[in-house]
């Protein structure tokens with residue numbers, strides 16, 4: 001079944017616990033935490049302490065997405081804070097393979113992300129080492145953007161290349177475009193604006209899960 005990971009970037013910063021609990025009560029599979037360093041992306045978001053407090057209430061895995069130039073320095077920090085899954089960008093500084101192995105060594109699941117303009121060749125060397133590949137469907141940094149259609153072809157390409165792990169997309173996903181992403185091979189949808197602005201997130205989550213009833217568990 002398609003997994004839904006609400007992005008708390010779209011939550012009310014003054015009511016983070018309330019909004020996280022609402023999404024978990026609505027039936028989300030993971031909570032997606034966008035960490036931004038104001039260098040790799042032109043925005044700043046979520047500290048290790050925010051992750052630590054979220055981990056204290058989280059009844060679902062914390063899927064932490066490091067949008068930073070120097071992720072190597074923060075792998076231990078965010079894993080100690082309680083991240084269950086840690087995604088680094090292939091475009092960041094450092095050796096992706098070494099970082100993925102370090103995340104695994106510490107008992108967490110890995111993710112390797114690429115921006116819309118980055119080709120699948122940048123993740124190909126580590127397809128056998130990462131639990132998840134994140135194909136950003138917007139330029140990272142801000143919620144509420146339009147999904148970039150060409151990324152759908154990258155999802156299908158990764159499946160054609162034989163990748164059988166989780167493929168996650170993040171940015172601009174809604175009820176209208178999710179079926180096409182699933183058809184290409186998506187297994188995890190990060191949703192911020194569409195979910196947090198929904199009149200009834202629980203009802204919407206039922207409809208979203210029904211779209212991907214056929215997606216095999218990874």
Ligand code: DX5
Nearest residue numbers: 007141143144171172192193
């Ligand atoms: C971009 C962010 C967004 C956010 C979700 O760096 O990662 O993709 O999580 O965006 P929306 O609000 O478009 O679902």
Ligand code: ZN
Nearest residue numbers: 034065170190
């Ligand atoms: Zn993200």
